[in-house]
Amino acid sequence: MSQPARSALSLRQVLIVPYVALVLLLAIVIGALSYVAGSRAVATVSDHLLIETVGRIGQAVDRHVVGSGAVLEAVFPNGMPAPASIGSDLANLRTRLWIATSLHIDPNNYAYYGNRAGQFIGLWRNSLDDGELRLKLKGDEPRTFFNFQGINGELHEASRETKVYDPRVRPWYKAGESAKLHTWTAVYIDYRHGGLVATRARRVLNAAGEFEGVVATDISLKGLNDFVSTLALSKNGIAFIVEPNGDLIASSASANIARQPDGSNKRLAAADSGHPLLAATYSEVRDTLASLKQAQLPQTRTFTGPGGQTIHAAFDRVKDDAGLEWITVVAVPASDFMQGVTANVVRTGLVGGIAALLAVVLGLRILGWVTGDLRRLSKSARAIGDGDLESPVDVHRNDEIGQLARTFETMQERLRTDRLTGLANREAFMRRLDGRVGRHRRAADIGPFAVLFVDLNHFKQVNDRLGHDAGDKVLTEIAERLREAVRASDFVARYAGDEFVVLLDRVESREQAERVRAHIEHVLAQPLRSVDPTPLGEQALGGAVGMAIFPDDGDEAESLMRFADHEMYTRKFGARGETPWADYHATPR
Template sequence: MFDKAGFRLSLRQVLTIPYVVLVLALALIIVALSYSAGNRAVYAVSSHLLLETVGRIGQAVDRHIMGAGAVLEAAFPDGMPIGPSIEDEVDALRTRFWIATSLHTDPNNYVYYGNRLGQAIGLYRHSRTEGELRIKFRAPEMRTYYRFTGISGPLAFHSREGRLFDPRQRPWYKAGERLDVQTWTSVYIDFGTSDLVATRARRVLGLDGEFAGVVATDVSLRALNNFVSQLRVSKNGLAFIVEPNGDLIASSSGPNVRAMPDGSKARVSATESDSPLVRAIYAEVQSRLAAQGLRAGVQTLSFDAVDGEKIHVGFDRVRDDAGLEWITVVAMPRSDFMTGVTENLVRTAALGLLAAAIAIALGLRILSWVSGDLQQLSEAALRVGDGHLAWPVGISRSDEIGQLATSFETMQQRLQTDALTGLANREAFMLRLRTRIGPTSEPPPSLRFAVLFIDLNHFKRVNDHFGHAVGDRVLVEVAQRLRATVRARDLVARLSGDEFAVLLDRVDTREDLEQLRQHVERVLQQPLAALAGEATEALAFGGSVGTAFFPDDGKDAESLLKKADRRMYKRKFRDRPHDPTQAMGLEPDSPD
């Protein structure tokens, strides 16, 4: 690069000189403006943080309550009646409750129903597959807990409650009994966990059209309280959520439940909080609400605390169509933001001088970085040219060099992927197999694995009779089946034509391997949807599967694949099953 006087500027100078000038200019501007703009910046930052934090709390509340209505609708669709006793409807209720708790398992993992007879049934999800059914058929008896796995798993007795649970006396039952629409209870202390819970409930009618009971789902507020208690507003800031009556739902400055002398639990009111700041903030918010009401959107206010400290407060209302109404509050002292403003002014000036020196070194580093990445990309290209398809590029950038590296990695991926099925190809499979074997000649038990070699039966006849387009769809469907059959850590590959291979990452015994082989063959024998439109019914052509066990059947990749290949052909022609393609009037083909 040359200027008008004929002086040449090197790439290093082009990179460093503008950067130095920019850093110096920015440093001078920041020093000049920092002092005069300090107070305004503090106010703007604190206001923005207030709004953002109130919004975050509101979003957290929404995440907790938004799915409750859909859960109730899935458990008891609107208009569905129920008989007077739940004994005849346990299976149906269990199925619907399982589906309902699958919608929003966190936090709506518990759905239950109580009726006028004092009967109760509830389903609590411990995980995606584990559930607990809580039942009582007579009002005086204790609830019995049964554990089960899966939507229709057998029930196993787990325990029986030590305290009498009468659904008719619970807040959710009374709230749902009074109204024809879904409603929220006031926050209450849960019967079983002693945690704060909000319950969305709805009345259920009987076959005679009269009130029969109440269905409800719990929203545990423990996670919400943990979120608020761990929220870091500022050094001395705080946040809390209250009901309109002042009872705390969650707080970053103290508990929302306290133990009473008799061992019971009781709610904590903001007016009785151990934090003087919480009490003062709630009083100010209440005064604002009494004077102006709670308008839509976040509101802010400022007041002087007892010690003269200026406190900035933001608050908002969370409401929904079922009557829920909570108030979220965030507050922070002004001193949290003023501390260090003067020190920052001096520090900024010093950093400005230091930045000029760093900029020169940084420019040299940038130049070295650019050239180094180009060299690295060139080396990767040479390695791929030599056959090392998986050679790592190792460049993470967002500029043109990064785009080039990304394109190169995409090319590497395509070289290792079968274009039709999306599976790994032969080269990728052999590379993974050799890597899995490694240099170990006598592997420990943890390294034992196996290979499946799969060949589709009568695939040539599919192409000859239906055409290659249908044959391609068959291959894609088989690939999808194989990928869905094995574990995520196993590798499925298409070797060529109608040949597939699977690298089973961890197989302990040959008995386990044989079970896996039989399972894969059964999966392949299922009717092919790709042929459903081409024949009177979907045909199951199946496939032959050979196995090889490492290290017993070979200690290198080629030996393992050959062993699995030979066993596949032995199985293919030893007891060949009835040929399903005879249904099409075709002659049997020669061995694949």
């Protein structure tokens, strides 16, 4: 009878080898799960952050172009007939052009009108006080340029063109003539400053209801390009704005205009930008947009880019009722998000192997510690992906996972913070205000609170006379003053430009809020310390402060902001003895 084969392994080996193998297998499984969890966390966070960023670009586009419609309506309000001759209504036209170019002097500092007789009038604002009137009252004569100061300043002839300028053959005139409503011309290169410009135009009828002429305004797109170029993206991330035909409007990765051998300028298309990631991203977005409706945007896409990289991208389509249609895009390589996750998973497997050889219990504790942090990171990432930018990552490590966690926290902070002043930004303030309203509705805090809307006086003169660097210093100083003027429980944010907002978390009465407002106005009126105010003359900076009390003046965040904004403009223009432009500021900007 044959004997059963004996095992060549000792009992110790029989007990240890399977157990060690199991622990090693467990380490491998945990490493794989950790990698998957980290990848999903990164995908969730990246999608959210990219959509947030492409949304910020869309808001910047909207703020840049939204004032152009008001400019045209200020020159020729809806229903106002155009005169048969510019000369018969020259004074009124000049006044309305001055008012129109005062509404949004940056970027709408040029408005003009041409009629079917070939006459032309245009007003170019060099500054808040200086203007240039461009005029021709006969169709066959060249334009004459006049310099003047103030709305009714005396005209001084500066120059006369040598060639006859016929508005009737210009693209803006033809576009306005053929469109029944507002319309945009194609983006073009301005021959004066060599930058990209878009023109908004509208036809104007005479008293008989017949076509008489076209009113238009130019918008420089340099501000959009500057905004996109300064977006806080990752090391290799890019952002750009492009027309549906592929021509670049703004880009953080390449120029949008190329100099030709003959000295002329030519617009660059995304495919010809010389930036592989930009060209590949536009190609992916172009093919995807063709199958999407506006309601399905914004969208995110993950695709394989140059060099086999995995690319995360987000894109949206910006449209308005005048025919503008631009595409905003943000793209970041996945490796920028992942950072040290892959290396950390390998390290986790090595730790598990060492733990299996040295002490199974210690190894399991280490693996549990690592996976616990990854689970917390994944949980926090899901919260961020759901729109909660206040959710703490709650991972405190000094290795790659900690570095990834701090990267997420930094990205959260950048989305919440105004880069110049260090205050919270507009989005963070609106989320805080929505939360405060919600807390009141849940009866967690039934006390009233107040919103203050602060707009600086004469800030444009600081930029004009002292320079934009000085303007930045002044904004930083004002931000510090506002922080010091309110309680620690109150919330201060930069809303836009030279506008700030304050949430007074709790006020006992309207009188208490009025005292705070008076204190802030006093603080703002103090002499500037960060710059030499001598070139500003006797004109103090100061500011107008609008106020809204919850719930007396509004029971929603938007209604509170609208009320405070309107009151601020009432106080601002009332102090000057002027009538506020309430129609243009009926909603928060």
